[in-house]
Amino acid sequence: xxxxxxxxxxxxxxxxxxxxxxxxxxxxxxxxxxxxxxxxxxxxxxxxxxxxxxxxxxxxxxxxxxxxxxxxxxxxxxxxxxxxxxxxxxxxxxxxxxxxxxxxxxxxxxxxxxxxxxxxxxxxxxxxxxxxxxxxxxxxxxxxxxxxxxxxxxxxxxxxxxxxxxxxxxxxxxxxxxxxxxxxxxxxxxxxxxxxxxxxxxxxxxxxxxxxxxxxxxxxxxxxxxxxxxxxxxxxxxxxxxxxxxxxxxxxxxxxxxxxxxxxxxxxxxxxxxxxxxxxxxxxxxxxxxxxxxxxxxxxxxxxxxxxxxxxxxxxxxxxxxxxxxxxxxxxxxxxxxxxxxxxxxxxxxxxxxxx
Amino acid sequence: xxxxxxxxxxxxxxxxxxxxxxxxxxxxxxxxxxxxxxxxxxxxxxxxxxxxxxxxxxxxxxxxxxxxxxxxxxxxxxxxxxxxxxxxxxxxxxxxxxxxxxxxxxxxxxxxxxxxxxxxxxxxxxxxxxxxxxxxxxxxxxxxxxxxxxxxxxxxxxxxxxxxxxxxxxxxxxxxxxxxxxxxxxxxxxxxxxxxxxxxxxxxxxxxxxxxxxxxxx
Numbered sequence: 001x002x003x004x005x006x007x008x009x010x011x012x013x014x015x016x017x018x019x020x021x022x023x024x025x026x027x028x029x030x031x032x033x034x035x036x037x038x039x040x041x042x043x044x045x046x047x048x049x050x051x052x053x054x055x056x057x058x059x060x061x062x063x064x065x066x067x068x069x070x071x072x073x074x075x076x077x078x079x080x081x082x083x084x085x086x087x088x089x090x091x092x093x094x095x096x097x098x099x100x101x102x103x104x105x106x107x108x109x110x111x112x113x114x115x116x117x118x119x120x121x122x123x124x125x126x127x128x129x130x131x132x133x134x135x136x137x138x139x140x141x142x143x144x145x146x147x148x149x150x151x152x153x154x155x156x157x158x159x160x161x162x163x164x165x166x167x168x169x170x171x172x173x174x175x176x177x178x179x180x181x182x183x184x185x186x187x188x189x190x191x192x193x194x195x196x197x198x199x200x201x202x203x204x205x206x207x208x209x210x211x212x213x214x215x216x217x218x219x220x221x222x223x224x225x226x227x228x229x230x231x232x233x234x235x236x237x238x239x240x241x242x243x244x245x246x247x248x249x250x251x252x253x254x255x256x257x258x259x260x261x262x263x264x265x266x267x268x269x270x271x272x273x274x275x276x277x278x279x280x281x282x283x284x285x286x287x288x289x290x291x292x293x294x295x296x297x298x299x300x301x302x303x304x305x306x307x308x309x310x311x312x313x314x315x316x317x318x319x320x321x322x323x324x325x326x327x328x329x330x331x332x333x334x335x336x337x338x339x340x341x342x343x344x345x346x347x348x349x350x351x352x353x354x355x356x
Numbered sequence: 357x358x359x360x361x362x363x364x365x366x367x368x369x370x371x372x373x374x375x376x377x378x379x380x381x382x383x384x385x386x387x388x389x390x391x392x393x394x395x396x397x398x399x400x401x402x403x404x405x406x407x408x409x410x411x412x413x414x415x416x417x418x419x420x421x422x423x424x425x426x427x428x429x430x431x432x433x434x435x436x437x438x439x440x441x442x443x444x445x446x447x448x449x450x451x452x453x454x455x456x457x458x459x460x461x462x463x464x465x466x467x468x469x470x471x472x473x474x475x476x477x478x479x480x481x482x483x484x485x486x487x488x489x490x491x492x493x494x495x496x497x498x499x500x501x502x503x504x505x506x507x508x509x510x511x512x513x514x515x516x517x518x519x520x521x522x523x524x525x526x527x528x529x530x531x532x533x534x535x536x537x538x539x540x541x542x543x544x545x546x547x548x549x550x551x552x553x554x555x556x557x558x559x560x561x562x563x564x565x566x567x568x569x570x571x572x573x574x
Contacts, residue, residue: 056475074479080470082477083494092490093480144481 001031003067004180005053005148010062012048023048023204025062030148030180032068035170037195037212038184039227044201046184050074050150053182070147077152077184079137081125086117089125090140097144111143114169130157138166142173149181155190167193188229192216200224217268218340225266225342232267232310238341247306250285255336264342271338272312274301274320275331282334289328294321305332360538360546369553372530375443375517376510379450383506387455388499391462392491396474406463412456417449417509421516424449428520441522446530449516454506461505465498466491500569504562511558531557 010025023045030036030053040046051057052064054074066072082089090108099107112118115135120128125136134157141149154170155163171194174181185191191198192212199209200219208220219225225233236244242257244265252265273280287305294300299314299321310332314321324330394405426432428440428448439445470476473494477487492499514532521528523537531554538547 051475054479056478071481073481074476076472076476076479078470078472080473080476082490083496092486093482096480096482096486140480150479 001034003029004032005030006065008063011060013060025206030182032180033178034196035181035194037191037198039191039198040201045204046201047152050152050184054150068147071144072148073141073144073146074150075137075141079133085122086125086136087121090143107143111139115139131162149179151183170194230266230268234265234308236265237262250306252284253336254339254341256341266340266342269311269313273333275333280333284332284334286329286331289326289330292326368529368534375446379447379510380506383451383454383458387458388462391459392466395463395466409456409459413460417453417513418515420452421449421519425519445520446517449520450510454509457505458502461498461502465495500565504565
């Protein structure tokens with residue numbers, strides 16, 4: 001996959017009366033036929049980065065290099081309808097590019113059909129609902145056949161079904177057109193569903209970028225781990241053989257021999273198993289179920305173990321998830337390869353907070 | 357002075373339309389770009405400018421007339437142009453009266469757009485000329501309001517046009533100054549005829565614009 005857009009030594013400083021915000025990106029590239037999810041909490045600089053990529057905001061320093069001939073376009077977090085019909089909204093940018101009429105007709109009709117708003121073509125765009133407006137904004141962007149497409153929180157205003165459709169459409173469009181897509185989102189689930197790679201922004205800094213699974217399973221530090229859903233972060237002491245000791249009594253094999261001393265174990269909830277004797281990893285001891293919640297699809301178990309609060313998931317309404325009650329004792333198991341070792345410490349802390 | 361006859365009424369009406377039409381076109385030509393600029397830019401002194409514009413909306417036309425008359429008076433700074441008591445001086449006064457109204461209403465229309473509107477249009481790769489056209493299309497209701505307000509201000513104005521035009525027969529006499537003159541002379545029938553034409557013009561033009569505005573909103 002070739003680079004469609006590259007940012008080097010990018011620095012953006014935004015000053016207002018109340019504060020000063022800085023975004024620093026040493027290197028980040030968007031690749032053709034790939035979706036890059038830019039993940040970060042509110043105010044991390046995600047939208048600023050996207051606007052810089054779109055050429056809407058000038059960097060304070062550094063450069064953004066675009067490769068390829070096609071347009072770079074962006075869909076905003078709050079989609080904006082231009083005065084006129086839905087069809088006018090889709091066609092206006094095509095007309096402005098001077099495309100021949102048959103081409104304008106083909107592209108606009110295809111885009112409207114693709115996003116399921118062909119029936120609304122004659123309706124004033126300002127009369128659309130939030131979800132319809134979102135689809136119009138996407139149709140308008142796709143009709144341009146861009147080489148780089150930037151989507152700012154594209155799943156807002158969409159119900160669950162429409163989110164699924166958009167994720168699928170996005171994947172299809174990427175496969176068919178080779179467009180490089182960046183999706184800014186604070187929704188980890190959506191980021192995981194649509195992305196090939198993930199870039200993590202925290203407080204204006206690019207903390208990690210990499211293949212989706214690498215970022216999810218091997219976050220660079222605790223901040224990234226928390227942001228990418230590695231919610232089980234356990235202070236531990238490591239020995240040279242890669243054995244982690246938690247609470248001075250629980251030994252957990254990490255399969256990662258190396259540096260000794262204090263650190264953190266990072267375990268994704270989906271990797272922590274409730275041991276039912278199937279041999280899924282090594283047993284790490286028993287814990288007490290202190291909270292059980294379910295959204296109908298997924299049950300979340302909160303378990304007290306070795307002075308820590310751990311979380312894991314089960315499929316709702318089946319097997320254990322049907323039988324477990326708060327207060328039950330459960331055996332926990334882990335595979336060494338699912339344990340991520342983090343050596344860094346949270347800001348202001350010199351040592352991991354080991355349970356007394 | 358005789359009672360008003362048909363040809364005179366027609367001549368005064370056509371002159372009024374010509375003078376007011378010219379003033380309106382020029383006020384819009386100047387005011388719309390200035391309003392767009394002032395409404396879409398942030399710069400030091402912007403608030404002061406907006407304050408001046410808003411104050412201008414409430415400026416007494418007779419004061420504007422006085423300033424323009426002074427400007428074009430024989431011994432005034434532009435006296436050499438010999439435009440005192442001319443239609444050009446009347447148009448100048450009317451432009452100055454209408455300009456703050458146009459600018460203020462266009463600023464309000466631009467400011468009412470979504471803050472990301474301009475960025476979204478740029479993000480679609482639309483060239484600058486097209487962007488300006490789209491902006492005018494977007495603020496068209498505000499523009500219509502500006503046209504109605506400016507037209508009302510210009511058509512109904514009497515003090516400034518009297519000071520700058522002098523109500524010269526066949527040259528600078530317009531509906532409002534003629535009404536004033538016939539009233540002073542006690543020729544009320546003539547004054548009422550002129551008033552009926554003026555009111556009719558206002559109603560037809562404002563009604564037409566309101567109809568267009570209403571049609572856009574539907």
